[in-house]
Amino acid sequence: MAVTKEVQLKVDNIHMAFGGVQALMGVSFEVRKGEIFSIIGPNGAGKTVLLNCINGLYHPQKGKVEFEGKEITKSRPYQRAKMGISRTFQKLELFKGATVLDNIRLGRHIHLKTGLISGAIYFGKTAREEIEHRDFIEREIIDLLEIEHIRDKMVGMLPYGLQKRIELARALALNPRIILLDEPLAGLNLEEVEDMARFILDINEEDRWQTTCVLVEHDMGVVMDISHRVMALNFGEKIADGTPPEVQNNPQVIKAYLGEAEDLYVTRR
Amino acid sequence: MSHVGSWKETEITKDLTIPKLFLQAAKKYWDKKVAMREKEFGIWIPITWKQYYENVKQIALGMVSLGLEREDKVAMIGDNRPEALWAEMAAMCVGGVGVWLFQDSLIDEVKYIIDHADAKLMVGEGQEEVDKCLMIKDKCPKLRKMLWDDPKGMRGYDDPILISIKEVMKIGKEIDQKEPGLFEDIIMKGKGEEVCLLFYTSGTTALPKGALLTHYNMLTMGRNLMRVDPYFETDDFVSYLPFAWIGEQMMSISCGIQAGFTVNFPEEPETAQENIREIGPHVMFAPPRVYEQMVRNVQVKYLDASWSKRRAYELAMKIGYHVADLQFSKKPVPWYWKALDFLASMGVHKKLKDHLGLSRIRDTYTGGAAMGPDHFRFFHALGVNLKQIYGQTEIAGISVLHRDDDIKFDTVGIPIPDTEVKTTPDGEIISKSPSVFIGYYKMPEETAKALRDGWLHSGDTGFIDTDGHLVVFDRTKDVMTLGDGTKFAPQYLETRLKFSPYIKDVWAIGDNRPYVTSVICIDYSVVGNWAEARNIAYTSYPELSQMPEIYELVKKEIIQMNKDLPPVAKIKKFVNLYKEFDADDEELTRTRKLRRAFVEERYKDIVTGLYSETQSVHMDTNITYEDGRVIHIKTDLRVMEVPQ
Numbered sequence: 001m002a003v004t005k006e007v008q009l010k011v012d013n014i015h016m017a018f019g020g021v022q023a024l025m026g027v028s029f030e031v032r033k034g035e036i037f038s039i040i041g042p043n044g045a046g047k048t049v050l051l052n053c054i055n056g057l058y059h060p061q062k063g064k065v066e067f068e069g070k071e072i073t074k075s076r077p078y079q080r081a082k083m084g085i086s087r088t089f090q091k092l093e094l095f096k097g098a099t100v101l102d103n104i105r106l107g108r109h110i111h112l113k114t115g116l117i118s119g120a121i122y123f124g125k126t127a128r129e130e131i132e133h134r135d136f137i138e139r140e141i142i143d144l145l146e147i148e149h150i151r152d153k154m155v156g157m158l159p160y161g162l163q164k165r166i167e168l169a170r171a172l173a174l175n176p177r178i179i180l181l182d183e184p185l186a187g188l189n190l191e192e193v194e195d196m197a198r199f200i201l202d203i204n205e206e207d208r209w210q211t212t213c214v215l216v217e218h219d220m221g222v223v224m225d226i227s228h229r230v231m232a233l234n235f236g237e238k239i240a241d242g243t244p245p246e247v248q249n250n251p252q253v254i255k256a257y258l259g260e261a262e263d264l265y266v267t268r269r
Numbered sequence: 270m271s272h273v274g275s276w277k278e279t280e281i282t283k284d285l286t287i288p289k290l291f292l293q294a295a296k297k298y299w300d301k302k303v304a305m306r307e308k309e310f311g312i313w314i315p316i317t318w319k320q321y322y323e324n325v326k327q328i329a330l331g332m333v334s335l336g337l338e339r340e341d342k343v344a345m346i347g348d349n350r351p352e353a354l355w356a357e358m359a360a361m362c363v364g365g366v367g368v369w370l371f372q373d374s375l376i377d378e379v380k381y382i383i384d385h386a387d388a389k390l391m392v393g394e395g396q397e398e399v400d401k402c403l404m405i406k407d408k409c410p411k412l413r414k415m416l417w418d419d420p421k422g423m424r425g426y427d428d429p430i431l432i433s434i435k436e437v438m439k440i441g442k443e444i445d446q447k448e449p450g451l452f453e454d455i456i457m458k459g460k461g462e463e464v465c466l467l468f469y470t471s472g473t474t475a476l477p478k479g480a481l482l483t484h485y486n487m488l489t490m491g492r493n494l495m496r497v498d499p500y501f502e503t504d505d506f507v508s509y510l511p512f513a514w515i516g517e518q519m520m521s522i523s524c525g526i527q528a529g530f531t532v533n534f535p536e537e538p539e540t541a542q543e544n545i546r547e548i549g550p551h552v553m554f555a556p557p558r559v560y561e562q563m564v565r566n567v568q569v570k571y572l573d574a575s576w577s578k579r580r581a582y583e584l585a586m587k588i589g590y591h592v593a594d595l596q597f598s599k600k601p602v603p604w605y606w607k608a609l610d611f612l613a614s615m616g617v618h619k620k621l622k623d624h625l626g627l628s629r630i631r632d633t634y635t636g637g638a639a640m641g642p643d644h645f646r647f648f649h650a651l652g653v654n655l656k657q658i659y660g661q662t663e664i665a666g667i668s669v670l671h672r673d674d675d676i677k678f679d680t681v682g683i684p685i686p687d688t689e690v691k692t693t694p695d696g697e698i699i700s701k702s703p704s705v706f707i708g709y710y711k712m713p714e715e716t717a718k719a720l721r722d723g724w725l726h727s728g729d730t731g732f733i734d735t736d737g738h739l740v741v742f743d744r745t746k747d748v749m750t751l752g753d754g755t756k757f758a759p760q761y762l763e764t765r766l767k768f769s770p771y772i773k774d775v776w777a778i779g780d781n782r783p784y785v786t787s788v789i790c791i792d793y794s795v796v797g798n799w800a801e802a803r804n805i806a807y808t809s810y811p812e813l814s815q816m817p818e819i820y821e822l823v824k825k826e827i828i829q830m831n832k833d834l835p836p837v838a839k840i841k842k843f844v845n846l847y848k849e850f851d852a853d854d855e856e857l858t859r860t861r862k863l864r865r866a867f868v869e870e871r872y873k874d875i876v877t878g879l880y881s882e883t884q885s886v887h888m889d890t891n892i893t894y895e896d897g898r899v900i901h902i903k904t905d906l907r908v909m910e911v912p913q
Contacts, residue, residue: 138310144421149539151311198422205424 003228008033008212009054009178014063016049016236023049024060025236031178031214036204038215038223040247041233042256047216048090050233051180054214055087056080068177081110084177088167088184090216096156100166103155104141107173108133140208141169145199161192168199178212179203185219197222224248232256279527281492286459286484288362290526295322298529302502307351308536308544316351324351326452329359330444331437332390333455335414339364342386342467346370346379346401347394349508349534352418352434354521356392357512361465361484362456365390368467368479369513371859373852375893378477380405382469386479386710387411392434395419399426406430461485467710468515470662479710480662490665490704491523493685497670498632504530504551505629509541514860516554516637516658519666524552545626553633554658557640558861561767563625564647568770569795585617589650596649597676610652618651627653634658636667636681638862639741641764645678657681659741663725664688665704669739680738690739697745698731699724747865749780751837762787762830762840763863769826770795774850776863777840778876784841786879788872789823790814790849796822811847811904820845820909827911839913842879844886844906846872853893878908 009031016024023046031037039047052058054065056077065073072080086107094103111133114126122130142148145165150158155166164184171179181200185193203209217223223230224244231241232253240250247253279290298304298318305316316324337343343360345367347353357367368386370379372394379401383391388411391402395417402415406428417423418434445452461484469477500506506525510517521532530552535544571582592610595602602610622628633648636658648655656671659681669690671682684690688702705725708716719726730748731741742748743758751757759777762785766775773792779785793810796819800807807813823845831839850856856868869876871890878886886906891899 135310138312143310146537148311148537149543202422207424 003035004033006033007031008068009214010064010066011050011054012064012066014050014053014060014065016046016053016058016060023236024053026063027233027236027238028063029231029238029241031212032228033212034204034210035228036200036213036215036226038217038227038230039233040217040220040223040230044235045233046236047233048182051087051182051214051216054080055085055180078110081174084174085180086171086174086176086178087180088171088182090183090186092163092167094155094163094166094170096154098155099152100147100155100158100169101137101151103166104137104169104173105133107170108137110174136175137173141172144172144202144206145169146195161188164188164192164196165199168196172203172209176211178214180214180216182216183218184215185217185222193219193222197226201226278496279488279492281461281485281488283461283485285461285488286361286456286463287465287487287522287526288358288456288459290488291325291358291362292322292453292456294318294526294529298502302529303531305351305354305532305534306548307534308540308547311536313533313547321351321355324355324438325358325362326445327438327441328355328434329362329441329455330452331439331441332359332365333363334440334444335390335432335437337363337365337390339458340366340464341390342366342368342388343390343392344368344370344383344386344388345392345512346372346374346398347392348372348538349510349512349517350394350418351534353392353394353512354508354532356416356434357522360390362452362459364455364459364463366464366467368469369511369518370469371511371513374859375853376401376404380408382477382479383412384409386467386469389413391415393417396422396426399423399431402430403428459484461488464707466518468518468662469513478712478715480706481708481710482662482665482706486665486704486706487518487523488527489687489702490519490667491527493687493702493704494519494667494670495524495528496686497672498552500524500528500530500552500632502529504528504631505533505548506530506552507533507535507541507545507548507550507626509535509538509545510555510559511859514556514637515660515662515666516556520552520554523665542626546624549626549629551629551631553627553630555633555635556637556860557635557644557764558638560635560640560644560648560655564644564768565770565792565795567621567625569798572770572799582617585613586650588613589618589652590646593646593649597646597678614652622651622653627651630654632656634670636660637860639743639758639760639764641761641768642678643765643768649676649678659739661725661727663706663719663727664700664702665706668700668702668704675736675738677736677738680734680736680740682739683737684739690733692732693726696730696732696742698727698729698739698741700727701725749777749785751779751785752783753837755835755837757838759865762834762838765830765833766826769830771799771822771826774863776850776865776868778869778879779838782880785838786842786844786876787827787840788844788846788868788875788879790846791819791823793849810849811902814845814847815904815907820907824909824911831911831913836913840911841913842908842910844875844879844908846875847888847902847904847906848892851893875906878906884908 007030012028013026014024015026041047053060056075064071067083114129118126147165184196200213203211204213227244230244230247232239232247234256239252239256240247295318300317300319302318303315304318304321306313343365345356360367368388370382391412393399399417406412415431416434416437463483464481465484466482468480468482470480506520508521525532533548535541588609592602592606630653633655658667659669660667668688669681669684690700692698701724728745729741730743730745731739733739743760749757749759762777763775766772771792772789774790776788791814805818827840852859857863875886888904888906891901893899
């Protein structure tokens with residue numbers, strides 16, 4: 001998708017402390033509609049905390065979060081989900097005892113309009129609604145992520161690489177306007193990383209999706225390859241942001257996070 | 270000898286073509302009958318003959334506007350899907366010649382075939398095939414356009430050689446509106462003796478050769494096969510094996526269009542087994558590896574099952590085997606055995622067949638390579654009517670077939686009607702029928718070698734037994750001469766050993782050697798499960814294959830098989846290979862036949878090791894991955910002796 005100038009998500013001077021630990025100290029940034037925006041930084045830099053502040057799991061002590069021009073700092077997570085903010089988790093948050101399809105359907109639940117009783121009777125509008133949602137899941141998600149062969153499998157029985165894909169599938173079921181991806185490549189093998197990177201690009205670029213992605217990731221090769229802009233955090237503070245080459249060549253980033261300059265761009269090929 | 274039923278035979282004249290029959294069938298069934306089904310987005314989506322006809326018409330006219338003329342070649346690559354069949358039929362309708370490539374072909378193979386066949390158009394499924402086309406287009410100047418149908422991942426492609434099949438159909442539709450009737454006129458111009466398919470044989474030794482098959486060849490083959498086993502328009506068939514394999518063409522095209530049965534396409538290659546079960550086909554033709562995999566699945570489930578289930582299975586199989594053996598030897602089955610077999614069938618066999626997708630099967634065939642007697646008996650014990658087919662691409666797929674009540678698992682049956690098969694004095698199998706091809710494309714010398722006085726020389730050795738059944742020994746060049754001078758088919762050893770669930774591939778060596786040895790490729794998932802159940806830790810195939818416990822496991826399987834062999838043919842030593850044989854490494858053909866001359870050269874260190882006193886062999890080779898990457902491997906392989 002062509003990256004627009006329009007700011008979709010604005011994070012302004014966020015502070016977040018846990019007891020005596022300052023996890024975020026005045027972080028501000030803007031994500032433009034249609035871009036892949038990556039957040040990098042060493043372990044403990046506050047990347048996941050930042051995502052949690054955006055989708056509402058944490059409420060920052062100071063600062064503002066704006067989504068599409070509306071302030072959402074005080075909104076509950078489900079309200080933000082309804083607005084189109086979706087996320088995946090680094091440590092998978094799936095129902096291991098349920099099937100792949102059921103897990104994905106769960107991500108769709110927020111869009112269900114019919115209630116318990118009409119669901120029990122299952123007639124007319126309710127049935128139509130279910131068929132519509134089914135169609136969406138099959139056409140847009142299962143086909144995109146190539147998981148036809150495991151539709152009816154128990155999630156807990158699947159290899160880790162596929163579980164990561166289901167995590168993404170569930171987040172997509174929300175039909176998000178922006179998707180927060182927390183280390184989607186961690187623990188995957190080379191082939192799975194390539195697949196996942198392709199899916200992220202698909203979600204961002206395919207006409208059907210055109211979804212803004214906020215990516216937290218350690219795999220520098222992929223981050224630098226696919227991101228439009230990158231922000232680097234260190235000890236809860238923003239130390240740089242800009243295009244991948246700008247961040248790569250930022251001396252502070254090199255010093256704080258990446259060690260020696262030649263290690264910075266680690267390609268996977 | 271042929272069945273008499275409601276089957277109505279098509280009269281095949283020299284004028285009849287596959288498209289003409291297609292036209293007849295489409296008009297006859299129109300929107301009353303489903304021509305094909307594809308599982309998509311989790312649902313089986315029917316396509317009527319009317320839709321089939323309309324789609325083929327639009328693609329065909331679109332192809333003409335792209336410059337396709339009569340006798341031009343159209344190369345096709347991709348998974349089995351309706352669009353593939355439409356494109357092939359469309360090419361044939363306008364007098365073009367279909368050329369199929371295996372979907373997993375590496376770039377050099379694709380380039381060779383596209384270039385050698387002088388293909389003008391290429392039809393591919395999606396991004397993967399498009400990438401292949403873009404890589405070779407500069408080296409294949411005759412290629413004009415590439416058609417693709419799956420839009421996934423195609424957003425960034427704007428090379429002018431590419432055109433989507435939707436666009437082609439749009440062009441075709443416009444032409445049809447301007448000139449209605451044009452399509453049918455073009456079809457009517459076709460003649461039966463025109464070439465419709467250029468089929469590249471996989472070739473266990475040399476470069477692929479392109480066999481030219483005419484409409485007449487394909488149609489007579491289908492008719493002659495159906496004179497033995499008629500298929501009906503109510504039948505279901507699942508198309509999931511590569512179209513580049515003649516067996517799939519034979520069923521989906523030659524028989525499909527004559528019988529008018531419904532062709533079903535699975536959702537994805539990974540879901541094929543599941544989808545077959547959902548459809549429950551009546552007819553099936555597959556190479557032995559498909560059946561071998563089914564047997565392995567059952568065996569693995571058996572190993573994992575509870576005690577009572579295992580006992581039930583053992584008992585039912587014992588009954589099944591006994592009854593099958595009685596039938597094989599054409600002895601009457603006593604009533605009490607029939608009763609027991611019925612119980613076994615209700616209790617176990619029926620369920621097993623359902624899981625394998627064979628619950629409605631009427632005729633099922635194996636061909637293309639040798640199948641072990643153990644596998645064969647297994648299916649008959651379940652009550653599955655599995656029969657051997659023998660033939661070559663050069664005879665449009667099939668010349669010899671088992672009859673329903675006359676099955677011998679060490680033979681391939683008797684010739685189908687209209688077909689003569691005999692052996693030359695030095696044992697080569699030769700055949701003659703209306704389906705024999707007209708020659709290899711641009712290879713007159715090879716044609717002269719294969720076709721002499723109308724007889725097709727197969728290069729296989731065999732003989733005809735006292736019942737008139739053909740016994741295929743092996744490829745002539747593969748027959749081994751053992752230590753004491755007897756001739757022996759290595760395939761026999763290999764197929765026997767492959768009945769073990771732990772062994773995926775075998776290569777038996779012993780030609781002009783003092784004793785027989787073998788190189789074993791273990792089955793990674795089955796042996797892996799076995800190891801996990803015994804707390805044996807491993808990280809990779811190479812590591813697992815070299816574990817002493819696994820060597821012992823394989824040794825036990827070999828000792829078991831050795832029991833039934835004459836002393837000179839017993840396997841004396843073996844090596845577990847550090848990888849599976851793979852077509853990408855050129856060790857197998859695309860139809861998974863072992864290329865002996867090649868592996869002999871590639872693994873000559875192992876062979877030397879097997880015929881010396883050494884305990885281990887050092888290996889230093891490359892492995893090619895599917896995306897073309899080459900990885901260097903260094904490892905030591907253990908040589909193990911099998912106690913006699």
